[in-house]
Amino acid sequence: MPQFILDLVYGNFVKGLADFGYEHGRNVDVIRRFDMFSDRVATMGEMVALVKPDVIVAPATLQAVEARKATSTIPIVCGALADAVHLGLIASEARPGGNVTGIEPYISGLPTKQIELAMEIAPRARCAGLLTNMNDPKGPPQVGDLKVACQALGLSVVEADANTPSDIPGALATLANKKVDIVVVLQTNLLLVRCEQIGAIALEKRLPTVFGYREHVVHGGLVSYGVDLRWCYRRTAYFVDKILRGAHPRDLPIEFPSKLWLAVNLKTAKALDVVIPAALLARGDEVIE
Template structure:
């Protein structure tokens, strides 16, 4: 099973819910054979007790489809601004879940970029501004670069087809290191981004370990596996009678540092011993 469903089911199992025995997890993409149904169609046809949304875009679609069925989102961002919740402490409506974007993380990612590229003067940002998680990260990353006197060049990729052009543009700007935003699209295209970054000789910093698994250089951020497992906690609470509006939004308490030494060698990057010592995961 994939990152989202596999870990979500594991989280439910840890709480005593077994697929097909005392709970049925139905994937939206499996309802029709020829196309992905709309969220409205899913609500009408399936009549779920709870909707588990993997990320913000799906949570927005689910909220438009229903204001009564509880919605649990494992990777929620900008929820107040989008009108999904009233506040993180007391969501108030039918949406709750986990917010994987932690304040201060972009600063840490820029510091990490400086560790792997100590002489860096220009940082490239591979952005995806159509995703609600994008704009807040860009603002924070620019502020972090400004504090260190680093120049910033952005390249926007809002579809998969944009990614090769965006990375080529950053390479043409002679960027020293690239930071890739944490968004659904860029996560889904991990393998392609890693391959192009290697081809273009771009040392690249990510927020999710999955990028590093597929050949990215280094990542520091939330462990999405935990987020999707933790979503099971919210489902359990709701099934036991809790209202989603009364369940506070949660934030991960630990961050994950991953390094791909094979990629580092291919790029000619010397990974500091101190960074390796801190790493949660080293791929050789």
């Protein structure tokens, strides 16, 4: 797993614990799943049986599903939860009702804003490419919303799906061959973890890219607008603190981030000969030069 992902998830969660007075080894023990066995990654069932944790922190939906299969009693907090009702993880966002709660980083209306952002940097665009990852529960809802947003702006859409790292080069090549004007990359686990690969290939193919996570822009993407995952993972400590003090996940409503983050990579823009409007730069929370 890339170091930046460990820093993003684990590092920010530890910072969140510190906000509530917790320090690993002093008044709380944090056991990372990949620390459990030296030769292989422990299964979730093995971890639950061996450690019997007071709470499980899952970085994303796929891990929350795995944890829920392993236990229906130990509290599970997820920092990036999606499609949780449909997957049977919670009864509702207001009253989760089971042993799962956390933060939902997918905000209604965000795909429309991302397409509008794409049109700001490529005002003459007529065709948008979507790099999808439909095996991830977060994928299909985003694709539906993005298509609606594109239709409203008169953009045609080309999709290319990637569900393994080896799929990514071919998917981006497909979008380049179709001569899309701009590419929107979905917010999923796989596409986030492979952000360096995506950034490098998109630059090679001269594809302007729009993302939901700033981490993509830090690693060579063009622009992003969406939830700040650093906040999400730091905020998971709030739920853990509540649970350790006696609260039950069923009574802790799902939270939604209140601020969105706009990041721009001017180095990538220069390499692609893309002019970033001054008004967009003025709104930026993070500009990489």
